[in-house]
Amino acid sequence: MEPSLFSKPRDLFVDVVNPKDYVQIDSVSHIYQSLKNSVQKPLKMILLYGRPGTGKSMLLHKLHHDLSKHQKVYMIDIPIIDEDDFLRVLAQKTYSYASREPLSLTKFLELSAAVNFPIIPIVLLDEAQLYSSALMEKIRLISDARALKFVITLHKTDNEEIIAKEHFQTRIWESIELHNASYEELKIYIQKKLLKANCFDVANMINDNNIKLINKLTRGNYRDANKLMFALFTLYTWYEEHNPHKIKYNALSKKYIEMAAIHTGLIRA
Amino acid sequence: MLDITNLERRWFKYKLKRIFPYGLLVTLILVLGLSIPLIFSKGSPAPIDSLPKNSIKTAISTPVETTNEESSMILQPSMQFIQSMGAVPETDTTVPDTTLLGSSKNSVTSNTVKLPPVEASSSQSQNVKVPIAPTIKAPLPLVKGKLTSIKRDDVAFDIHEIEDRFKNNSNPNLGLYIAHYHYDHGNYAEAYNYALKTNAINSSMDDSWLIFAKSLVKLGKEDQAKKTLQLYISNSNSQNAKNYLETLTKETSK
Incomplete structure (x- = not known):
C-alpha cells in the first residue's frame, strides 16, 4: 500500500521533546546563544521561564544535547519531589555516590568538596515550579557553594508571577524569559519542520491564512501547535484513504483545521 | 483513531x-434594505397616484390601511437606517420603533464576536506558495522588546545574603550552612551562634549538633561540648555524635 502523503508530516508533529527536532528560529536562537554563553560564565543559577508551550523544555534538552559533548551536564527532566531522593540522585549522577542511605545537605556538600572537577558540572532542572520551597533552598545552597551550576525552567502562569517568588527575587544571576510564538515565528516553525523532513508538497499547501488561523487557535503555543498539526495531518491521512476527493491540494482546508482544533480541545464545540 | x-x-x-449571529444580521439588513424602497414609495404621493390602485394594495399590504400619522411613524426607522449607513446627516434622534432597537442590539453583539479573516477564494488559489525556503530565510527582527528579556545579576557570593535569608525564613538548612561556613573560616563564635539557632529550629540535625560541639571545643569550652554531646546522644542515640564524643574524650585524656 502506498504511504499517505500526510503520514510523514503527521509523525513530525508528535509532541515529544527531542533535541534533534529543534527548529531554529531567530529569536529563540538568540536566547539559546545567550543561554550557552551564560552557562560558560561563573554564574551559579540560570532561570529560564515563560508560559507553557514557549519551548523551555526543548531549549533545556537542546542545551543538554550540545553541552554534554564537552562537559559534565546532568538533566533532571522529571522532578524528584522528595528532598532525600533528590540529593541522592544528584550525588549519584554527579559524584557516582552509590549509597541508598538518605543524604544530608552537609554530606552532599562534603562529597562535592572532595571531588574536584576542572569545570563545575551543570544540572538542568525542568519543571522546577514543582519543587518545594525547602528543596529549592537546598538547591540554592548547593549553587551558592559552587558545588554545581543549575539551569532551571519554570512555568510562568497568570496567577503566579514566579519571578517574584521569594526564591528568585535575589540572586538569580540570570533570568531569561521565553514568549509565545508570533505569527511569523509559527510560520517559520511549521514550514521549517516540514522542509527539514523533505515534505515539500505539504509545506506548499500551507498558506498565510492557514498560519493565521493556527496562530489564532494556539495563541503561539508551540505544544498546542504541534498537537493541532498532528491532529490535522491525521485527519488528512484519513480523508486521503477514505475520501480522497474531499482533499484540495492547493491549500490546507480551514474546515479541517477547525476540526483538528475541536479534536484537540482548542475549540469548544 | x-x-x-x-x-x-x-x-x-x-x-x-x-x-448564526452574522446570518441574523445579514437577514435584518436585507429586510431593511428591501423595505426602504417600499417606504419611500409610500412616502411620496405622486408615484402612488400614478399607479393603479390595485397594484398599490398588493405592494403595501398592511401599512396602506394606516393613517397619515402612522405612516410618518413608519418612516422614522428607515430614515435612521439610512443615517446609520452614513448617507444622511443625523437629524432626528428619537427612535420609537422597538423592532429597530432590537435589531441594533443584534448588530452590537455580533460586532463583538470576532470573525476569522475572510479571504476571497480566488486570491487563495492564486496565492499558492512556491516554497518557502527563501521566505523562511528572511530574517526576523532579533529582539523586539517583548520577544526576549534577559536579566543578569553578577554579584559575587555573599554569606550575608544567605544570613538574611535565614533571618527571613528560619530554614535550618540555611542555618547549618552558615554555621559550617563560619566554622570553616575560623569564626567559631559565629559558627556556635548559628548552630545554636539551627538546633533551636530543628533539634534532630546531627550535623548541626556536631558543629555546635566543635565550635565549643574551638572556643576552649570542651567540657560544655562534651555535656552537650552527651545530652544529644541520650535523646537521639546518634552514632556520629558518639564517635565525636569518643574522639574528644581521647584527645582530652592525652
Missing part, C-alpha cells in the same frame, strides 16, 4: 453557532 463522523458533526454545529 479519530472519529471523523462525530468530528464532522461537531464541526457543523460549531459553524452553525458561529454563523
Whole structure:
C-alpha cells in the first residue's frame, strides 16, 4: 500500500521533546546563544521561564544535547519531589555516590568538596515550579557553594508571577524569559519542520491564512501547535484513504483545521 | 483513531453557532434594505397616484390601511437606517420603533464576536506558495522588546545574603550552612551562634549538633561540648555524635 502523503508530516508533529527536532528560529536562537554563553560564565543559577508551550523544555534538552559533548551536564527532566531522593540522585549522577542511605545537605556538600572537577558540572532542572520551597533552598545552597551550576525552567502562569517568588527575587544571576510564538515565528516553525523532513508538497499547501488561523487557535503555543498539526495531518491521512476527493491540494482546508482544533480541545464545540 | 463522523458533526454545529449571529444580521439588513424602497414609495404621493390602485394594495399590504400619522411613524426607522449607513446627516434622534432597537442590539453583539479573516477564494488559489525556503530565510527582527528579556545579576557570593535569608525564613538548612561556613573560616563564635539557632529550629540535625560541639571545643569550652554531646546522644542515640564524643574524650585524656 502506498504511504499517505500526510503520514510523514503527521509523525513530525508528535509532541515529544527531542533535541534533534529543534527548529531554529531567530529569536529563540538568540536566547539559546545567550543561554550557552551564560552557562560558560561563573554564574551559579540560570532561570529560564515563560508560559507553557514557549519551548523551555526543548531549549533545556537542546542545551543538554550540545553541552554534554564537552562537559559534565546532568538533566533532571522529571522532578524528584522528595528532598532525600533528590540529593541522592544528584550525588549519584554527579559524584557516582552509590549509597541508598538518605543524604544530608552537609554530606552532599562534603562529597562535592572532595571531588574536584576542572569545570563545575551543570544540572538542568525542568519543571522546577514543582519543587518545594525547602528543596529549592537546598538547591540554592548547593549553587551558592559552587558545588554545581543549575539551569532551571519554570512555568510562568497568570496567577503566579514566579519571578517574584521569594526564591528568585535575589540572586538569580540570570533570568531569561521565553514568549509565545508570533505569527511569523509559527510560520517559520511549521514550514521549517516540514522542509527539514523533505515534505515539500505539504509545506506548499500551507498558506498565510492557514498560519493565521493556527496562530489564532494556539495563541503561539508551540505544544498546542504541534498537537493541532498532528491532529490535522491525521485527519488528512484519513480523508486521503477514505475520501480522497474531499482533499484540495492547493491549500490546507480551514474546515479541517477547525476540526483538528475541536479534536484537540482548542475549540469548544 | 479519530472519529471523523462525530468530528464532522461537531464541526457543523460549531459553524452553525458561529454563523448564526452574522446570518441574523445579514437577514435584518436585507429586510431593511428591501423595505426602504417600499417606504419611500409610500412616502411620496405622486408615484402612488400614478399607479393603479390595485397594484398599490398588493405592494403595501398592511401599512396602506394606516393613517397619515402612522405612516410618518413608519418612516422614522428607515430614515435612521439610512443615517446609520452614513448617507444622511443625523437629524432626528428619537427612535420609537422597538423592532429597530432590537435589531441594533443584534448588530452590537455580533460586532463583538470576532470573525476569522475572510479571504476571497480566488486570491487563495492564486496565492499558492512556491516554497518557502527563501521566505523562511528572511530574517526576523532579533529582539523586539517583548520577544526576549534577559536579566543578569553578577554579584559575587555573599554569606550575608544567605544570613538574611535565614533571618527571613528560619530554614535550618540555611542555618547549618552558615554555621559550617563560619566554622570553616575560623569564626567559631559565629559558627556556635548559628548552630545554636539551627538546633533551636530543628533539634534532630546531627550535623548541626556536631558543629555546635566543635565550635565549643574551638572556643576552649570542651567540657560544655562534651555535656552537650552527651545530652544529644541520650535523646537521639546518634552514632556520629558518639564517635565525636569518643574522639574528644581521647584527645582530652592525652
